[in-house]
Amino acid sequence: xxxxxxxxxxxxxxxxxxxxxxxxxxxxxxxxxxxxxxxxxxxxxxxxxxxxxxxxxxxxxxxxxxxxxxxxxxxxxxxxxxxxxxxxxxxxxxxxxxxxxxxxxxxxxxxxxxxxxxxxxxxxxxxxxxxxxxxxxxxxxxxxxxxxxxxxxxxxxxxxxxxxxxxxxxxxxxxxxxxxxxxxxxxxxxxxxxxxxxxxxxxxxxxxxxxxxxxxxxxxxxxxxxxxxxxxxxxxxxxxxxxxxxxxxxxxxxxxxxxxxxxxxxxxxxxxxxxxxxxxxxxxxxxxxxxxxxxxxxxxxxxxxxxxxxxxxxxxxxxxxxxx
Numbered sequence: 203x204x205x206x207x208x209x210x211x212x213x214x215x216x217x218x219x220x221x222x223x224x225x226x227x228x229x230x231x232x233x234x235x236x237x238x239x240x241x242x243x244x245x246x247x248x249x250x251x252x253x254x255x256x257x258x259x260x261x262x263x264x265x266x267x268x269x270x271x272x273x274x275x276x277x278x279x280x281x282x283x284x285x286x287x288x289x290x291x292x293x294x295x296x297x298x299x300x301x302x303x304x305x306x307x308x309x310x311x312x313x314x315x316x317x318x319x320x321x322x323x324x325x326x327x328x329x330x331x332x333x334x335x336x337x338x339x340x341x342x343x344x345x346x347x348x349x350x351x352x353x354x355x356x357x358x359x360x361x362x363x364x365x366x367x368x369x370x371x372x373x374x375x376x377x378x379x380x381x382x383x384x385x386x387x388x389x390x391x392x393x394x395x396x397x398x399x400x401x402x403x404x405x406x407x408x409x410x411x412x413x414x415x416x417x418x419x420x421x422x423x424x425x426x427x428x429x430x431x432x433x434x435x436x437x438x439x440x441x442x443x444x445x446x447x448x449x450x451x452x453x454x455x456x457x458x459x460x461x462x463x464x465x466x467x468x469x470x471x472x473x474x475x476x477x478x479x480x481x482x483x484x485x486x487x488x489x490x491x492x493x494x495x496x497x498x499x500x501x502x503x504x505x506x507x508x509x510x511x512x513x514x515x516x517x518x519x520x521x522x523x524x525x526x
Contacts, residue, residue, distance in 0.1 A: 207494055209473045210502045219462045219469060223505075225455045227472065228264035228497045230479035233356075233380055233413040233446035234454075235269040236287075242276050244286035251290025251301075254450065259297040261453045264497045265483060266297060269331050271304035272313070280313035288326035298493065300328040300485060302356065306336040311344035315351045328484035329354040331380065334363055338374045345375055354484045356413065360384035361422045369401045378411040378482060381448065383424045385412065385441070386432040398439060406441045411482035415448035417457060429464050444479040473502050 236254040241247045251268070258266045268291065272283040284303065291299040305311040311330055318324045330348055332341065332355065348355055359371035361381035365388040371379055379385075388399035398406055405412070416431040425431050436443050445461065447454050458475070461467040476498060480490050 207477055207499060209470045209477075210499070210506045212469045212502075212505045219467070219472075221459055221462075224458055224462070224472065226262055226501075228262055228476070228501050229454050229458070230444075230476050230483065230493075230498075231258065231263050231266040231446055231454050232378065232411070232444055232479050232483060233269070233415060233448050234258070234266060235449060237274070237450075238270060238272075238283070238287075239274040240276060241274070241278060241283075243278060244282050247275055247278060247283055247286035248290040248293075251287045252293045255291055255294045255297060255299045257450065257453075258299065259294045261455050263297055263454060265480060265485070265493050266299045267302045267328060267484060268299060269302045269304055271306070272310055273304075273307040280310055281317065284313065284317045284327060285321070288321065288323055291326055292323070298485070298489070301326055302329050302331045302484075303327055304333060305330045305341070305344070306333055311341070311348055314353060315347055318351060318353060325485070329356060329377075331355070332357045332371075332374075333380075334358045334361065334367065338370055342374070349375060354378075356380055356484075358382075361419060361424060365399070365401050368405065372401070372405065372410065376410070377484075378413055379405065380413040381415060381419060381422070381424075382412045383414055383416075383419045383432055386435065396435070396439065402441075406439065409442045411442045411444060411478075412436065413446050413448075414443055415446045415457075417452050417460065418448040428460055433461075434465050442478060442482065443475075444482065445475050446479075469502065469505055473498075 236251050238247050238250045254268055270287050272280045275283050287301055291301055303314050314327055314330055317327055330353055354377045355375060356378035357371035357376035358380035359368040359382050368382055368385055385402045385405060388402035390397050414433055416428055416433060420428055433443060445457050447457055458472055480494055483490060
């Protein structure tokens with residue numbers, strides 16, 4: 203999909219970013235979560251997922267991948283959690299929500315493999331996530347089984363760790379990197395400018411998607427303030443970056459508006475972030491094309507308005523000739 207959809211030519215009448223308009227635009231989220239701690243049955247799990255999906259739909263998220271940790275539930279086995287959560291993501295009509303299962307706990311990765319092989323709706327679960335708490339060496343065998351079953355993996359790396367954590371995640375086969383803002387610590391600076399190090403250059407050159415969450419990364423101490431976040435620098439250096447809420451709050455609209463207010467992002471930049479996120483979603487390519495063509499592009503094309511500079515100039519020139 204990369205390069206297939208260019209940003210619509212936004213009308214000059216819509217160059218000023220309107221917060222209400224941003225709230226209405228369709229969005230893509232690759233990293234958010236649902237809390238099922240204390241859930242004591244499938245009904246509790248389904249209800250918790252439904253609530254998160256409804257909140258995302260209310261924020262006009264067109265596609266979302268929601269992290270869920272089966273180990274948080276009580277008295278519900280992994281298979282039951284996955285089945286209940288799958289029912290929850292299907293509850294809303296106006297959003298395509300999928301599940302990323304946190305597989306830090308032994309047995310969860312294999313439960314995902316079994317679910318994808320035997321469930322009625324296997325694509326409700328699009329992948330697996332491992333957090334920084336996971337021992338990647340201990341997970342080597344299950345990661346191999348996930349690869350054999352064509353189940354993609356995103357691994358958190360760098361939010362509280364270092365470049366070594368990012369390198370370890372890449373070596374483990376991460377298709378995306380969560381909370382990897384610390385990748386900038388691998389850069390060097392000299393009189394010729396900023397240069398990516400060995401690890402960061404590998405991440406950049408292979409288009410490994412960074413699931414950035416600026417507000418959360420500030421809270422985790424990656425940088426002191428939102429204005430110090432390396433997102434814009436990473437974009438300028440050619441990294442594949444997306445913006446996500448990570449938690450239920452802030453909403454993705456809040457996160458995007460902070461980019462507008464802090465870094466003077468316009469609709470072109472917001473479209474680019476949305477397109478990049480969709481390009482690196484774990485859902486299949488035909489579905490990504492549908493979401494872009496049927497939901498995201500039409501919304502941004504409305505911002506083009508009726509204004510066309512060339513046509514406007516030609517019409518004005520024609521009227522002037524007729525008057526003469």
